[in-house]
Amino acid sequence: MIRVVLPAHLRTLARVDGEVIVNVKGMVTQRSVLDALEARYPMLQGTIREHGTLKRRAFVRFFACEQDLSHESPDTPLPEAVATGAEPFLIVGAMAGG
Amino acid sequence: MSTVRVLVGTRKGAFILTSDGTRKQWDVSGPHFAGWEMYHLKGSPAEPSRIYASQTSSWFGQIIQRSDDGGKTWHQPGTPPGEPTTTPDGMPKGESNKFVYDTSPETGKPLTTHQHYDGTQRPWEFKRVWHLEPSLTDPDTVYAGIEDAALFRSSNGGQTWQELSGLRDVKGNLWQPGAGGMCLHTIVQDPTNLQRMYIAISAAGAFRTDDGGKTWRAITRGLKSQYELPDPDAEVGHCVHRIAMHPSRPNVLFMQKHWDVMRSDDAGESWHEVSGNLPTDFGFPIDVHAHEPETIYVVPIKSDSEHYPPDGKLRVYRSRTGGNEWEALTNGLPQRDCYVNVLRDAMAVDTLDACGIYFGTSGGQVYGSANAGDSWTAIVRDLPAVLSIEVQTLP
Numbered sequence: 001m002i003r004v005v006l007p008a009h010l011r012t013l014a015r016v017d018g019e020v021i022v023n024v025k026g027m028v029t030q031r032s033v034l035d036a037l038e039a040r041y042p043m044l045q046g047t048i049r050e051h052g053t054l055k056r057r058a059f060v061r062f063f064a065c066e067q068d069l070s071h072e073s074p075d076t077p078l079p080e081a082v083a084t085g086a087e088p089f090l091i092v093g094a095m096a097g098g
Numbered sequence: 099m100s101t102v103r104v105l106v107g108t109r110k111g112a113f114i115l116t117s118d119g120t121r122k123q124w125d126v127s128g129p130h131f132a133g134w135e136m137y138h139l140k141g142s143p144a145e146p147s148r149i150y151a152s153q154t155s156s157w158f159g160q161i162i163q164r165s166d167d168g169g170k171t172w173h174q175p176g177t178p179p180g181e182p183t184t185t186p187d188g189m190p191k192g193e194s195n196k197f198v199y200d201t202s203p204e205t206g207k208p209l210t211t212h213q214h215y216d217g218t219q220r221p222w223e224f225k226r227v228w229h230l231e232p233s234l235t236d237p238d239t240v241y242a243g244i245e246d247a248a249l250f251r252s253s254n255g256g257q258t259w260q261e262l263s264g265l266r267d268v269k270g271n272l273w274q275p276g277a278g279g280m281c282l283h284t285i286v287q288d289p290t291n292l293q294r295m296y297i298a299i300s301a302a303g304a305f306r307t308d309d310g311g312k313t314w315r316a317i318t319r320g321l322k323s324q325y326e327l328p329d330p331d332a333e334v335g336h337c338v339h340r341i342a343m344h345p346s347r348p349n350v351l352f353m354q355k356h357w358d359v360m361r362s363d364d365a366g367e368s369w370h371e372v373s374g375n376l377p378t379d380f381g382f383p384i385d386v387h388a389h390e391p392e393t394i395y396v397v398p399i400k401s402d403s404e405h406y407p408p409d410g411k412l413r414v415y416r417s418r419t420g421g422n423e424w425e426a427l428t429n430g431l432p433q434r435d436c437y438v439n440v441l442r443d444a445m446a447v448d449t450l451d452a453c454g455i456y457f458g459t460s461g462g463q464v465y466g467s468a469n470a471g472d473s474w475t476a477i478v479r480d481l482p483a484v485l486s487i488e489v490q491t492l493p
């Protein structure tokens with residue numbers, strides 16, 4: 001059971017409140033979590049990762065356990081605390097300064 | 099009595115302004131899709147309660163929205179309100195946001211490349227939908243103008259999209275983005291010949307198809323871009339800002355180019371300048387009176403680097419002679435200290451008698467005139483920056 005926190009705009013699109021729970025079979029990685037998330041909420045396809053390439057969109061960040069995991073390989077295992085559900089995987093819109 | 103519905107796209111959401119035919123009292127609904135950039139909303143001429151909308155974000159990408167009840171409720175095409183977003187076997191239904199450029203059938207690699215700012219060739223890369231143009235006859239057919247510049251069509255109400263990639267055959271390798279991006283922003287359908295369509299692309303030019311979008315050619319003879327292009331008469335590369343047509347005379351086109359207001363009387367085969375006595379011939383929108391095909395409107399902007407009206411005076415200019423002779427329309431518009439811009443998609447007309455004209459500004463005002471521009475009132479004053487205006491005249 002993986003806990004995922006979406007930014008407000010994506011919660012609106014997915015018609016959910018609060019955290020989202022997804023189930024992942026096998027290794028818990030960015031890729032497997034996002035695959036599971038998009039399978040459950042297909043309207044999120046293209047909003048976090050680009051269509052086709054599945055690259056992270058430039059202004060989207062992935063945080064967990066007080067770390068920025070945005071630049072990790074999508075196939076790197078996520079922290080154990082995320083895999084066990086103790087900590088959420090945060091999908092965050094990058095800050096817009098100015 | 100008739101109803102007028104004004105669809106307003108802004109930097110931070112969409113708004114719908116509604117009035118009866120007197121156009122004196124307006125109801126304002128919104129923001130719809132709050133916080134998102136709403137590049138364009140447009141209703142189907144064939145089924146006015148159907149409205150397509152382009153919802154986009156630098157963060158989260160492109161969403162296509164559709165309303166089938168005149169803007170009261172919205173859904174992503176293929177996912178009606180209240181229905182599950184997955185099929186019973188768990189397969190996703192969310193294809194409506196997917197704009198995938200054609201690739202080479204032999205290699206699977208990008209079909210073509212275009213010039214980048216640094217002179218290198220780059221493959222097309224999807225950024226956003228600038229403009230949605232519903233078919234004149236079929237509510238399920240809609241065209242999308244894209245950045246990087248391409249034309250897509252959906253024939254199933256926006257559920258899936260296919261590129262009309264023949265457009266890129268017209269020297270696409272020479273196209274390059276201007277400062278505002280390489281966007282296809284104008285789509286004009288010929289109501290007397292459904293196979294003919296005109297499109298315009300910033301920093302690439304104007305193009306016409308006569309076979310429903312399979313093949314295209316540049317229609318730029320007569321355009322001169324002395325300060326923008328090394329060859330002022332080049333076939334492609336002109337920064338066309340907007341093209342307008344009156345449906346009763348589909349061979350007559352009016353164009354606001356980066357600089358110059360232009361006119362064609364032969365379906366774009368040739369153009370001549372009709373800037374006449376305008377205070378500046380730079381600008382973005384151009385539109386045609388609903389009942390007078392020789393009456394046209396522009397909003398002169400000081401220059402390409404000073405995107406605001408000359409002298410701080412917001413003036414719409416009207417020509418009743420199809421160009422060359424212009425009069426300033428100022429009644430009700432700010433005539434001092436006004437430094438807003440009016441973008442290319444942010445002007446539209448209704449079809450009532452007298453014709454109503456509407457435009458939105460980068461300062462968040464939407465101005466309307468119920469008497470063909472003789473006088474103006476601000477319908478709303480403090481919206482987010484306005485990106486687009488479309489008008490529906492309903493019986």
